[in-house]
Amino acid sequence: MATFFQWLMRIASGLVILVVLAVAMIYFLASRSLPTYDKTFTASGISQPVEIIRNNANVPHIFGNNDEDVFFGLGYAHAQDRLWQMITMRRTVQGRLSEVFGQQTLEIDTLMRRLDLATAARMSVSAQDPDILIALQAYARGVNARIEEVNQEALGRGAPELFLFQQTFAPWQPADSIALQKLMALQLTGHLQSEVLRARTSLALPDADRLRDILPDAPGKGIATLPKYANLVPGTPVFAQSQPLPAHPLSPFTPLPLSGASNAWAAAPSRSAAGGTLLANDPHLGLSAPAIWYLARLELQSGGVIGATIPGIPAILAGRSDQLGWGVTAAYVDDQDIFIEELDASNPESYRTSTGFKPFKTRKSIINIKDAKPVTLTLRWTDNGPVLPGSAFNLAAVTPPGHVASLGWTALSPQDRSTTALMGLMRATDISAALATGKDHTAPGLTLTLADQNDVAMALIGALPRRDAIHQSQGRLPSLGWRPENQWQGLLPATDTPTFEKPSGGILGNTNNKIVERPFPRHISFLWGDSQRIQRWQRLMQNRRVHTRDSFIEAQLDTVSFSARALLPLIAADLWYTSEAAPDGSRARQRQRALALLSEWNGEMNEHMPEPLIYAAWMRSLQSRLIRDDLGPLAEEFTHVEPLFIERVFRDVEGAAAWCDVRQSARMETCSEMAQLALDDALLAIEERYGQQLEALRWGDAHQATHDHPTLGKVPLLRYFVNIRQSTSGGDNTLQRGKTAGVGDNPFLNVHAAGYRGVYDFADPDSSVFVISTGQSGHFLSRFYDDMAQLWRRGEYIPMSLDKELARAAAVGVTIITPTP
Incomplete structure (x- = not known):
């Protein structure tokens, strides 16, 4: 027996030693790719030395003898910190993920090949201004210099992920940067999905008049500028089974509720306490680790610029110079249309046009798949755009037999000059110059805020399609592609896009809300991204005669839900303190406790409070009860609460209270009954997951920010090192927006928020501040992988200074790149 235990101990000790050695080896290999920031080396592709000073937050301050060398330095810095992110995004837009990840990403690749954004990007290279093309080429040389350095010095393949997903990749090209901008356009538009959802909903509803309730138009004439200071007074086919979008973490096809958002506002000197202009911007995108954003400062010949970039794109997309600040928000322009194309019954390779049948334009495309045989696609185009499969975006549900669907989209233009427009902003010195360069922008449609x-x-x-005034659906539903009145007639002139200058009230802003009311076809959009945050923003802006940097920060971090304040008194009007006494532990008593908590709540979606969770669960259950009997399985598509719908129902606007009656029951249910039943549903769901003690609930336990690594985030054990999870405040309709998942075991996870926040004060530009949601590095062993995450969660910022010596004084490293002799 003693011998047995001795051998058992030896085996156990040996296994422990092997595990330790394996971990040490993994750490050694992974750490090889940790960047060294304090060094000097030579590289080809520059004319004079380039200096990259990384301040204590690892923000690179890049200096060179000319703009070309500075963009080289930015490419090098991007590749040094985010190489894996860049090549993965490039593979995504090219439809080549399956070469690395196998069958699991084939659906993504198939759809990306059919959209063919990579080809459109290559064709758009020649459309850029000569100086922009030179900058793109210099940036690509900088990326490739880092790749060459990694290969020559055996620096761990450049990123730890490349040990797990070994691959070869081509040198970076200017077209790759343009392609990533088109990928951003894909993530920021939702009109294709909106058309399909509207069509499917209209088919499913027994009462066609109810479509305006569940898919309401944004009310009002539009809000862009505020009036002079005044205190606000309180006050055809058969329904088909749903085909979900590719659910892989690398999928760029985001659900409609997550198709882009942002905030931006600005104040003129007359509304600024210090007498200088102010600007705040926080673009909202899906959360990830690392964040999509990367902070950088460039010293161009026109002056220094600093702000947020996206690795792979050589532009400060949101930031400032000494003379100008700019912020971007998703504009929700109606830049996509679905066309139903009739096939020739005798030749399915032809489709109907206004002058007869015409062959599709076709091209073969081969998708190589890891550990599987390649798949050959036949890509098809009509005069209206690329043909998409019925399995994509639920198109099969709205496409009759003998027809296919094609997509018209401004981002598919081979003459897209958006890169010239966005890079030109960095050289603009005033509003007039910025507006001029912005007219070159094609996609995505953006609202540009300037100071x-x-x-x-x-x-x-952004480009706006020119539609015929007699368009059959006004672009709101899939339309017949061979009808001339449905086809695009080119683009509206850039001068036709709305511009707001010198606001009389001194303040303007955008929260993805409706900004203008214009008749079709100059309407801009029927779909807007917000009708709620804008109400809170108006209140905060007009509650003060003058603003400061700190008041703009306070508004950026505001977590009060206008929706909660507006809906709760309406929904619970017949429930407050009206029920009979109930014993402890009963459903009625639990309901009373919940209502008592909500009656004293001010609508603040604070992570430490129970009321936000009760409210969010209640509204979710209520909408589900109202629509499920009418929409059936389609109700699953409405993953997020629409406050305008709830309000219409409970105010019985145009008969909307009909939603409260259950169609299948004999009696007539009231809205108050539905509200009470929904509250019971919500409380039961909360108890099953979080317990019965309502007062002990924390919204932040449910509303965790999911900064997850797209490729390693689900790997056992490793996910604890690469994912960043945080308890957060805010919600779907707060200025500090934390959009919930809407699906899954925990539908309240925070999955879409402000990955970048910046506030610029031109009374004292170096007092401007910014932050991103994770850290600068994409390497999970780096201390800069998550060093800003807690700052972001707590609502803190880091200085946004163009002072070179200040950056040098607290530098974590200085890289000198000298030209190869």
Whole structure:
């Protein structure tokens, strides 16, 4: 027996030693790719030495003898910190993920090949201004210099992920940067999905008049500028089974409720306490680790610029110079249309046009798949755009037999000059110059908010399709592609996009809300991203005669839900303190406790409070009860609460209270009954997951920010090192937006929020501040992988200074790149 235990101990000790050695080896290999920031080396592709000073937050301050060398330095810095992110995004837009990840990403690749954004990007290279093309080429040389350095010095393949997903990849090209911008356009538009959902809902509803309730238009004439200071007074086919979008973490096809959001506002000197202009911006995208954003400062010939970039794109997309600040928000322009194309019954390779049948334009495309045989696709195009499969975006549900669906989309233009427009912003010195360069922008449609030394302005930038005034569906539903009145007639002139300059009230802003009311076809959009946050923003802006940097920060971090304040008194009007006494532990008593908590609540979606969770669960259950009997399985598509719908129902606007009656029951149910039943549903769901003690609930336990690694985030054990989870405040309709998942075991996870926040004060530009949601590095062993995450969660910022010596004084490293002799 003693011998047995001795051998058992030896085996156990040996296993422990092997595990330790394996962990040490993994750490050694992974750590090889940790960047060294304090060094000097030579590289080809530059004319004079380039200096990259990384401040104590690892923000690179890049200096060179000319703009070309500075963009080289930015490419090098991007590749040094985010190489894996860049090549993975490039593979995504090219439809080549399956070469690395196998069958699990084939659906993504198939759809990306059919959209063919990579080809459109290559064709758009020649459309850029000569100086922009030179900058793109210099940036690509900088990326490739880092790749060459990694290969020559055996620096761990450049990123730890490349040990797990070994691959070869081509040198970076200017077209790759343009392609990533088109990938951003894909993530920020939802009109394709909106058309399909509207069509499916209209088919499913027994009462067609109810479509305006569940898919309401944003009310009002539009909000962009505020009036002079005044205190606000309180006050055809058969329904088909749903085909979900590719659910892989690398999928760029985001659900409609997550198709883009942001905030931006600005104040003129007359509304600024210090007498300088102010600008705040926080673009909202899906959360990830690392964040999509990367902070950088460039010293161009026109002056220094600093702000947020996306690795792979050589532009400060949101930031400032000494003379100008700019912020971007998703504009929700109606830049997509679905066309139903009739096939020739005798030749399915032809489709109907206004002058007869015509062959599809076709091209073969081969998708190589890891550990599987390649798949060959036949890509098809009509005059309206690429043909998409019925399995994508639920198109089969709205496409009759003998027809296919094609997509018209401005981002598919081979003459897309958006890169020239966005890079041109960095060289603009005032609002007039920024507005001029913005007119080159094609996609995605953005609302550009500007502040220079003297004034503020806002403009919609992006191409708008020219539609016929007699279009059959006004672009709101899939339409017949061979009808001339449905086809695009080119683009509206850039001068037709709304611009707001020199606001009389001194303040303007955008929360993805409706900004103008114009008749079709100059309507801009029927779909807007917000009708709630804008109400809270108006209140905060007009509650003060003048603003400061800190008041703009306070508004950026505001977590009060206008929706909660507006809906609760309406929904619970017949429930407050009206029920009979009930014993402890009963459903009625639990309901009373919940209502008592909500009756004293001010609508603040604070992570430490129970009321936000009760409210969110209640509204979710209520909408489900109202629509499920009418929509059936389609109700699953409405994953997020629409406050305008709830309000219409409980105010019985145009008969909307009909939603409260259950169609299948004999009696007539009231809205108050539905509200009470929904509250019981919500409380039961809360008890099953979080317990019965309502007062002990924390919204932050449910509303955790999910900064998950797209490829390693689900790997056992490793996920605890690469994912960043945080308890967060805010919600779907707060200015500090934390959009919930809407699906899954925990539908309240925070999955879509402000990955970047910046506030610029031109009375004292170096007092401007910014932050991103994780850290600068994409390497999970780096201390800069998550060093800003807690700052972001707590609502803190880091200085946004263009002072070179200040950056040098607290530098974590200085890289000198000298030209190869």
